[in-house]
Amino acid sequence: MSISNTPPALSITIATRESRLALWQAEHVKALLEQKGHRVNLLGMTTKGDQILDRSLSKVGGKGLFVKELEVALEEGRADMAVHSLKDVPMDLPDGFVLACVMEREDPRDAWVSSVCASLSELPQGAVVGTSSLRRLVLLREALDALGRADVRIEPLRGNLDTRLRKLDEGQYHAIVLAAAGLKRLGLSGRIRHVFEPADSLPAAGQGALGIEVRADRPDLIQALAPLVHLPTWHRVAAERTVSRAMGGSCSMPLAAYAQWEAAESGQLRLDAAWGDPEGLQGVVRVSEQAPVHDLAQAEALGQRVAEALRAAGAQPPAVGD
Numbered sequence: 358m359s360i361s362n363t364p365p366a367l368s369i370t371i372a373t374r375e376s377r378l379a380l381w382q383a384e385h386v387k388a389l390l391e392q393k394g395h396r397v398n399l400l401g402m403t404t405k406g407d408q409i410l411d412r413s414l415s416k417v418g419g420k421g422l423f424v425k426e427l428e429v430a431l432e433e434g435r436a437d438m439a440v441h442s443l444k445d446v447p448m449d450l451p452d453g454f455v456l457a458c459v460m461e462r463e464d465p466r467d468a469w470v471s472s473v474c475a476s477l478s479e480l481p482q483g484a485v486v487g488t489s490s491l492r493r494l495v496l497l498r499e500a501l502d503a504l505g506r507a508d509v510r511i512e513p514l515r516g517n518l519d520t521r522l523r524k525l526d527e528g529q530y531h532a533i534v535l536a537a538a539g540l541k542r543l544g545l546s547g548r549i550r551h552v553f554e555p556a557d558s559l560p561a562a563g564q565g566a567l568g569i570e571v572r573a574d575r576p577d578l579i580q581a582l583a584p585l586v587h588l589p590t591w592h593r594v595a596a597e598r599t600v601s602r603a604m605g606g607s608c609s610m611p612l613a614a615y616a617q618w619e620a621a622e623s624g625q626l627r628l629d630a631a632w633g634d635p636e637g638l639q640g641v642v643r644v645s646e647q648a649p650v651h652d653l654a655q656a657e658a659l660g661q662r663v664a665e666a667l668r669a670a671g672a673q674p675p676a677v678g679d
């Protein structure tokens with residue numbers, strides 16, 4: 358009989374989307390779990406979010422487009438866990454599912470990719486910039502307006518990372534804006550001309566962080582994932598994701614929320630948020646608050662305060678039923 362405290366080695370199947378980025382992320386988790394002695398294989402799947410390439414995601418609606426099919430696989434026992442970009446995961450998971458792990462964050466910032474110009478200010482007259490998110494669109498528009506660049510157009514850009522880069526290379530855009538994290542994971546950091554500081558393009562809630570979802574009735578998996586958890590990241594993204602939930606955030610709402618530790622080990626979390634109205638009639642609303650955070654409840658309380666501050670400053674969550 359063994360009296361060791363080492364958790365038992367498990368045989369684990371990870372459900373994953375089949376984009377290059379999703380596969381990289383699943384392989385990354387696989388390698389880490391294998392280092393802990395588990396046996397891991399991948400189950401590749403295509404989700405609704407991957408299939409809809411002709412319409413803007415903000416129109417077809419809702420968070421969770423990339424998540425649902427993976428949850429069905431967990432539900433049916435075809436897979437044990439799903440690795441997600443947290444940015445794409447709704448704050449409230451369906452009943453019976455939990456977020457078992459948040460891993461250390463990759464670069465959360467937005468990146469400027471272009472072969473013709475190194476930054477916004479160098480864009481030629483009448484240039485076209487591509488981006489897929491309303492958040493980036495609203496923040497870019499604000500920055501361009503500040504430069505007096507009404508001539509620059511911002512156009513939608515869809516598809517996985519490779520598709521977006523191809524559209525740029527074909528000349529459909531002068532520049533595009535993407536998450537730095539995805540480019541770095543795929544070894545494409547060489548394509549980044551400029552990373553936006555959070556003050557200039559405030560990141561989306563959860564950007565750059567990976568989360569692992571399991572069924573709530575699998576304590577064995579939750580235990581196996583414990584060594585992969587990075588609590589400082591978890592507290593940051595919990596604060597950010599609370600803002601998104603409290604604002605009724607979906608990809609049809611331009612909303613940014615970004616938390617950072619004021620100083621290493623200070624326990625002081627600063628949370629910045631920005632909201633733009635989807636019609637673009639109102640200016641961007643920005644707020645910032647900070648608080649000591651030592652657990653998830655405190656992180657969520659900070660997120661709640663920031664959401665209230667956003668509303669007090671004029672941000673309007675969508676009407677119920679919208």
Ligand SMILES: NCc1[nH]cc(CCC(=O)O)c1CC(=O)O
Nearest residue numbers: 442444535536538539564565566
């Ligand atoms: N919405 C798609 C998506 N989901 C996660 C990432 C990047 C990686 C990450 O944020 O962890 C991207 C691509 C992008 O926004 O450019």
